[in-house]
Amino acid sequence: MDSQFPPPAPADPHGPPPPLTERHFSLGDRRVRVLLGHDCLDDVAQVLTALDADRFVFVTDDTVQGVVASKLAGVVEQTAPALLLSHPPGEAHKNLATLSRFIDLALDFKVTRRSVVVAVGGGIPGNVAGLLAGLLFRGIRLVHVPTTVIAACDSVISAKQAVNTAHAKNTVGLYHPPELIVVDFGVVAMGSPRDLRSGTCETVKNALAIEPGQIPTLRRLLRPRADYTPADLEEIFELSLAVKGRLLLEDPHEKYSGVLLEYGHTVGHALELASAAPGSRAVPVKHGEAVALGMAVAADVAHRLGALGADAVATHEELIERVGVCRCLTAGLDTETVMHHIGFDNKRGYEAHTSSDVPMVLLGALGVPLGLGQHYLTPVPRREVRAAVHELLRRGRECGGDHDPGHDAHD
Ligand SMILES: NC(=O)c1ccc[n+]([C@@H]2O[C@H](COP(=O)([O-])OP(=O)(O)OC[C@H]3O[C@@H](n4cnc5c(N)ncnc54)[C@H](O)[C@@H]3O)[C@@H](O)[C@H]2O)c1
Ligand SMILES: [Zn+2]
Structure with missing residues (x-):
């Protein structure tokens, strides 16, 4: 837990209960x-x-x-x-x-x-x-x-x-x-700012991978400090419900188009596991933060493969910055440890692949997945993934956690 609950606001005894x-x-x-x-x-x-x-x-x-x-x-x-x-x-x-x-x-x-x-x-x-x-x-x-x-x-x-x-x-x-x-x-x-931010990253993922029409609304709502009001959180919820509701209609078991919800998760899970492993020198990265960093890597990989344009990569950078997740959360991690955890990703087994491939959800444009077969998974050579993870960690070290006071991406 990052914070204790503040005392609940006193209810107005005369006001009607807000309608649901x-x-x-x-x-x-x-x-x-x-x-x-x-x-x-x-x-x-x-x-x-x-x-x-x-x-x-x-x-x-x-x-x-x-x-x-x-x-x-x-x-x-x-x-x-x-x-x-x-x-x-x-x-x-x-x-x-x-x-x-x-x-x-x-x-x-x-x-x-x-x-x-x-x-x-x-x-x-x-x-x-x-x-x-x-x-x-x-x-x-x-x-x-x-x-x-x-x-x-x-x-x-x-x-x-x-x-x-x-x-x-x-x-x-x-x-x-x-x-x-x-x-x-x-x-x-x-919730603590870090937990609110982490949760909001999944909504950013939905917009980048599935519903880019939501990006202007997210530009208005997102704040790096994650000082969201209940009304902001309700709007963020509505964005998520619109995307997940649509996907679940066609894929209630999240096995086919639902796999798009895993965008950013291949590298994200590995960052979560590597940072929380016994003996790790890194601060444990929260799930949503890890997904945001995993999306930065997925965009870089797709760009290296010639599939994703520079504008779309820049939109990833912009939204990840607006949501308040910084690459320096990866401080203390090394590329080989992250690659080791990527080898155990749970999307292995969906489709045949070789041990030198990493099956990843990649985009060809915002909201447009690449992918062979029915699972929207692209087999990516490990060396391409390693190069993009290396770049993520290098940029994290470059930042050095030097943010303005009050930006608590690191608390
Ligand atoms: N489809 C699915 O089933 C699905 C999808 C996404 C995530 N998950 C699972 O969800 C879990 C992560 O969820 P989470 O982050 O909510 O974990 P969590 O339930 O541990 O909650 C995080 C922390 O916040 C505290 N907390 C809860 N409500 C609070 C509040 N209102 N104010 C302050 N603190 C509060 C909790 O005590 C806990 O310490 C993972 O296990 C993940 O696998 C499942
Ligand atoms: Zn997730």
Whole structure:
């Protein structure tokens, strides 16, 4: 955690509750209802009680529990029994041990097919809850109340649910679509600037790789300091929903055109893993920050291969700067360690390739993917990827972290 929650703003006892805005998207034959509001936890509780569940199982982490989840569970409990399951924050707890403990506790609590699992928190409790709901009685209702930008704009707009194993991230999972998503942007805005920035990078990715028509809106919204208001975050959410909603309509399992959402992730995952590895001298790079840097490398690779023009590369540079991610986040990393992690990318296996190739999502223009076959993956010779990673790290060292005060890309 980078910051503590600030105290919640006092509610105006005389004002009406702000109305919730309704949106929808489709996951296969499931139409998912999305409700959006600001400082609307009481409305969220009302929406939950209207689900006519016989029991509620809330899944959260120990940070979010005290501020949001226990309040929601307390209100909902007035209409149906509610169980609050919480795990310590962090990827280390998104695993089968946590899931198995939660399954036993939920069954002890006598959940039935009419019960509802409610995820309250970031992407980690969201994925644990998703898998729990997907496994109990082969699938019971799942509601997401996301509290981070990554969860609101990315992980909940999906049917993918998975936990980590000792082997790798997200290796054990299934598809289980949510019934309902309720977002309180007042809560989401409480995240640290670095977490808000990291989440926003995925929206930048969607615009560059899939929907460049969103770039002018992003130019207006993005701020390197990530001092976003709840209203800004709602706009950022709407941009993400427009893109992910369209892709999921044609590809609910994110296996075909959905692979475009992996733009920047091949090198991004490697930067995340290399920076967080035991003994690393680097500061752990957050997921969205890593994706932004991974997009800079993907644009450089496509340019080196003669596929992507200089203007499109410049637009990448501009948006990555506006979102506030700097190459000097890679300080302490070396090219060979990053290349080692790239060798384990989870897009390997989608298509046949040789060990000297790296399958990557690359663009031929903004919003126009290159790619052979149906997966939009281009096999790139490792030497080209190595040259672009080397250049990323070289430019990171050149910067040396010398930013104006208040630009907290490094906090
Ligand atoms: N399709 C998918 O299923 C999908 C897509 C994208 C990401 N993910 C998963 O999501 C996870 C990352 O999500 P994340 O970054 O939300 O992780 P997270 O759940 O760990 O949340 C990050 C941190 O923010 C804290 N937090 C949560 N809400 C807060 C708030 N309102 N204010 C202040 N702090 C708050 C949490 O306690 C935690 O420490 C990864 O495990 C990733 O694999 C899944
Ligand atoms: Zn991502």
